Amino acid sequence: MLVVFVSSFVLCVAFELAEGRKIWLTEDYASACRRLDDARRRLVDAEEKASEKGDTKKNARAVSHARVAVADAERRRREMAIIARKWFxxxxxxxxxxxRAVYGDAAGWRLPFAVPDFARGLLGAGEDPRDINAATAFLLTTFVIRSVIGDFLDRRVRVADAYTSASRRTKELMNKTQ
Known part of the structure; x- marks a missing residue:
């Protein structure tokens, strides 16, 4: 099923290029990162000022506004990563x-091992217990190719950073103030 492999590869390359052009390489993503860094700096400055001068209403309001700015900047950056993932x-x-419509239940791949009985219906195993159908082969191939291309282009690090590390840093900053 060379067609399955080629179509998976073309889909992955097309989406990596489109994602790079529309998200990671744009000024919007760079400004979202700058905005997040600026908001974190403002939060640290507001917390330092509050600890130096004491807990006044003005200082508490500044810290609160800085926390909201950090959360908003993180949300915007995370939304950019989510949009790319939804389209793909x-x-x-x-x-x-x-x-699936073109090939039906035709065997897509023959695995080097037999598919377990409980998964044969899900993977569309054919006469031979090592076969999986073309649609499952397409999904698996696309996942593997996307992972390899993503690792090569460092996409996974950007997406993980957009999802997790920004939230982790904000939680650390908020825990410092409490």
Whole structure:
């Protein structure tokens, strides 16, 4: 099933290029990162000022506004990563449906091991227990290729940073003040 491999590869490369052009390489993403860094600096400054001068209403309000700015900047950056992931997921499942419509239950791959009995219906195993159908082969191939290309282009680090590390840093900053 060379067609399955080629279509998976084309889909992954097209989405990596589109994602790079629309998200990671744009001024919007860079400004979202700068905005997040600035908001974190303002939070640290507001906390230092509050600890130096005491807990006044003005200082508490400044710290509160800085926390809101950090949370808003993180949300915006995270939304950019989520948008990219949603489009790719939709395209992947659409591609699997097209492959399923074209090839039906035809064997897509023959694995080097037998598919367990409980998963044969899910993976669409054919006569040979090592076969999986073309749609499942497309999904697996797309996942593997996307992971390899993503590791090569460092996409996973950017997405993970957008999802987790920003939240972790904010939690650390907020725990310092309490």
């Amino acid at each position: 997921t939709g395209a992947t499942y659409s591609g699997a449906l097209v492959v």
